[in-house]
Amino acid sequence: MTAPTTVPGTSRPWLWMLPLGAVLLVVFGYPLVEIVRLSFTDATLVADEPYSYTAQTYRSIAAGQDFVSTLHVTFVFVIFSVIFQLLLGFAIALLVDTAKRRGLRGALVTRTVVLAAWAIPGVVIGVIWSLLYQESASGILNHLGGLLGLGSDHAFLSDPNTALISVIVANVWRGTALSMILMYAGLQTVPRDLLEAARIDGAGAFQSFRTVVLPVLLPMITINLVTITVETFNTFDMVMALTGGGPGTSTQVLALGIYDQMFVQLGLGRGAAMSVVLLLINLVMIGIYFRHTSRREARV
Amino acid sequence: MTTARTAPAPRARPASTTRRSRARRRWQNAGLYVAMVVVVALFAFPLLWVFSLSLRTPQEVVATPPPLLPSELRWENYGHVLATSDIGRYLLNSLIVVAGSVAGCLAVCVPAGYGLSRLRFRGSGVFSRLVLACQLISPVVLIVPVYRLFVSVGLINNYFGMILVYVAVTAPFLTWFLRNYLDSIPAQLDEAAMVDGATRWRALLTVVVPAAAPGIASAAIVVAVLSWSQFVVPFVLVDDSNLYPVSVGVVNLQQTTGEVTLQYVAAGSILAVAPVIVVFVVLQRYIVGALTAGSIKG
Numbered sequence: 001m002t003a004p005t006t007v008p009g010t011s012r013p014w015l016w017m018l019p020l021g022a023v024l025l026v027v028f029g030y031p032l033v034e035i036v037r038l039s040f041t042d043a044t045l046v047a048d049e050p051y052s053y054t055a056q057t058y059r060s061i062a063a064g065q066d067f068v069s070t071l072h073v074t075f076v077f078v079i080f081s082v083i084f085q086l087l088l089g090f091a092i093a094l095l096v097d098t099a100k101r102r103g104l105r106g107a108l109v110t111r112t113v114v115l116a117a118w119a120i121p122g123v124v125i126g127v128i129w130s131l132l133y134q135e136s137a138s139g140i141l142n143h144l145g146g147l148l149g150l151g152s153d154h155a156f157l158s159d160p161n162t163a164l165i166s167v168i169v170a171n172v173w174r175g176t177a178l179s180m181i182l183m184y185a186g187l188q189t190v191p192r193d194l195l196e197a198a199r200i201d202g203a204g205a206f207q208s209f210r211t212v213v214l215p216v217l218l219p220m221i222t223i224n225l226v227t228i229t230v231e232t233f234n235t236f237d238m239v240m241a242l243t244g245g246g247p248g249t250s251t252q253v254l255a256l257g258i259y260d261q262m263f264v265q266l267g268l269g270r271g272a273a274m275s276v277v278l279l280l281i282n283l284v285m286i287g288i289y290f291r292h293t294s295r296r297e298a299r300v
Numbered sequence: 301m302t303t304a305r306t307a308p309a310p311r312a313r314p315a316s317t318t319r320r321s322r323a324r325r326r327w328q329n330a331g332l333y334v335a336m337v338v339v340v341a342l343f344a345f346p347l348l349w350v351f352s353l354s355l356r357t358p359q360e361v362v363a364t365p366p367p368l369l370p371s372e373l374r375w376e377n378y379g380h381v382l383a384t385s386d387i388g389r390y391l392l393n394s395l396i397v398v399a400g401s402v403a404g405c406l407a408v409c410v411p412a413g414y415g416l417s418r419l420r421f422r423g424s425g426v427f428s429r430l431v432l433a434c435q436l437i438s439p440v441v442l443i444v445p446v447y448r449l450f451v452s453v454g455l456i457n458n459y460f461g462m463i464l465v466y467v468a469v470t471a472p473f474l475t476w477f478l479r480n481y482l483d484s485i486p487a488q489l490d491e492a493a494m495v496d497g498a499t500r501w502r503a504l505l506t507v508v509v510p511a512a513a514p515g516i517a518s519a520a521i522v523v524a525v526l527s528w529s530q531f532v533v534p535f536v537l538v539d540d541s542n543l544y545p546v547s548v549g550v551v552n553l554q555q556t557t558g559e560v561t562l563q564y565v566a567a568g569s570i571l572a573v574a575p576v577i578v579v580f581v582v583l584q585r586y587i588v589g590a591l592t593a594g595s596i597k598g
Contacts, residue, residue, distance in 0.1 A: 013415055013419040013420075013421035013424070014421070016411045016412060016414065016415030016419065017411075017412050017415055017416075017427060019407065019408040019411060019412070020408045020409060020411075020412035020431070020471060020475060021412075021427075023408055023464065023467055023468045023471060024430075024431065024434055024468055024471065026449075026464070026468070027442060027446060027464065027465050027468030027469070028434045028437065028442060028468060030445065030449065031441075031442040031443075031444075031445035031446050031449070032437075032441070032442070032445075034445035034448075034449075035441060035442070035444070035445055038444075038445070045444075092339055095332065095335050095336060095339065096336075098332060099332045099333075099336060102329060102332070104329060104332055104333065104336075106333065106336050106337075106340075107336070109336075109340065110336045110339055110340055111588075112580075112581065112584050113339075113340045113343045113344050114339060114340075114343045115580075115584065115587075115588070116343070116344075116347070116577060116580060116581070117343065118525075118591075119525050119529075119573075119576045119577065119579075119580040119587075120347075120529075120573050120576065120577070121528060121529040121530075121531065121546075121547045121550075121572065121573070121576070122529060122531060122547075123531050123547045123548075123550055123551050124547070124550055124569050124572050124573050127550055127551075127554050127565060127569045128346050128347065128350050128569055129346065130554070131349070131350055131353060131562060131565065131566060131569075132346055132349060132350075134562070136362070136364065137364040137365065138361070138362050138363055138364045138365070138366045139366070140349055140366055143364075143365050143366050146365075173342075173343070173346065176343075178591075181588060181591055181592060182592065184592070185591075185592030188592075226436075230436045230438075233438070234438035234439075234440065236438075236440050236531065236532050237529075237531035237532065237547070240531075240551070241550075241551055241554060255438060255440040255532075258440055258441075259440065259532075262444055263536070268444065271444065272444070275440070275441045275444070276441075278438055278440065278441055279437065279438075279441050282436050282437050282438060282441070285436055286432075286433045286436045286437075289432075289436065290429060290432075290433075
């Protein structure tokens with residue numbers, strides 16, 4: 001007579017989540033449990049080799065010099081990458097936003113060119129920069145360095161003292177794109193009338209930036225910080241193509257160290273323990289992200 | 301307090317603007333132009349340089365000092381790379397896997413995003429946060445258990461296996477984007493369709509999806525770009541070079557060429573990014589929208 005009492009789909013909302021849930025369970029859920037389990041074993045990557053449970057893996061990676069150096073490299077890589085990506089991204093976002101408001105031509109081109117790096121696969125960025133860092137005098141960066149009086153014989157990637165700096169520079173070039181676009185999006189949410197009011201009250205540009213723009217932008221800055229920090233911690237492809245972690249282990253970031261431990265040294269248990277360390281770092285960032293977004297939702 | 305610098309300038313000044321402040325504004329604009337030129341130069345240079353390397357003779361690649369421009373445009377370098385390496389094959393593989401991933405991701409995320417937007421149920425908040433958390437987890441952490449699982453079920457060296465992981469890795473972004481985007485589509489739309497007798501599923505496909513098409517398309521482009529960039533996943537899950545996507549293929553190319561053949565590495569790199577760069581430049585308006593919409597609401 002009338003419509004059915006339950007609308008199909010509404011009565012079983014979980015059915016709508018089922019495909020997504022299943023995919024995430026296979027690719028995230030199960031592997032995460034498995035990696036934690038494996039981290040407490042002495043397993044190797046060699047198939048079917050028997051292994052036993054042990055808590056030694058963590059003790060042994062903590063004692064090993066290579067892991068300590070990997071962590072050190074990773075933190076230097078992340079801290080400097082993130083600082084410069086944030087500052088550069090913010091500066092360029094301000095530049096594009098201001099230029100656009102003033103109706104200057106080129107604002108959109110600037111945004112497009114900077115953001116293009118986001119679309120380029122990390123490995124290709126690694127290859128591109130390895131070509132720029134060509135170490136003979138025929139390398140373009142060496143040539144430009146010579147023109148500027150900075151010397152034209154830099155061993156950008158094969159000198160352990162400069163390799164990490166070179167990798168960071170390439171990573172800043174890569175990651176500024178995302179940082180810029182997030183800050184740019186944040187700037188679009190700054191209420192114009194507030195700025196106008198501040199100006200009428202006699203606030204200078206710097207003052208109104210500090211009292212109007214920055215508070216509005218703060219949540220976005222946090223989201224940006226978390227995003228680029230996670231991206232940088234998880235970087236694998238670009239460094240792989242640029243230095244492969246070398247020379248020695250001078251640019252071996254955590255993600256590369258995990259790969260090396262598992263697939264080169266075949267130490268599945270130890271590699272799993274290192275993965276758990278990266279996972280814990282990821283979880284901390286997730287926690288920060290959630291705390292921040294939930295506060296924002298509550299406020300809105 | 302009245303010394304304004306080049307920071308965010310308010311909208312057009314009132315008519316009483318003096319000549320002096322107009323002059324100052326002109327100087328500020330000049331400064332902005334200079335800054336934009338510097339930024340564009342810094343960010344465009346690496347790709348332009350590699351493009352110019354890709355058109356050089358072997359002598360020019362190792363010449364000291366490096367000539368700024370190639371003496372002649374050797375397009376045949378591209379022909380050489382296409383003929384002697386499998387990069388054409390790799391490009392095709394990437395295309396297949398990206399197409400499969402976008403389709404798969406939409407199939408999985410449209411119902412989920414819709415459900416999270418329209419249906420209120422216990423656990424929906426926790427579920428959507430778990431999905432978001434997945435976005436921040438490194439594929440490097442997952443890939444070995446996935447590899448072992450795929451070995452045991454025969455999904456190694458398999459398009460479907462790759463696509464499955466690509467879908468999972470890009471799904472958190474798409475789900476959250478769709479959840480937020482569908483919130484902006486009035487619920488009366490699907491309710492009206494259901495009053496007319498359509499099931500919710502039918503209402504989604506015939507009414508909501510068409511209304512949301514621009515947003516869905518934008519997000520699908522982002523998923524495509526992200527999938528094109530995937531590296532760790534195929535690097536570990538595929539060892540048959542016939543199935544390499546172009547990201548893995550480029551590393552192969554880099555490792556198998558020497559100093560005097562850098563022009564071929566450069567050409568291979570340009571081939572690997574050309575498709576995404578073209579897509580990006582043509583569709584960047586949509587990409588910017590999708591990238592930022594997902595994050596504004598967190």
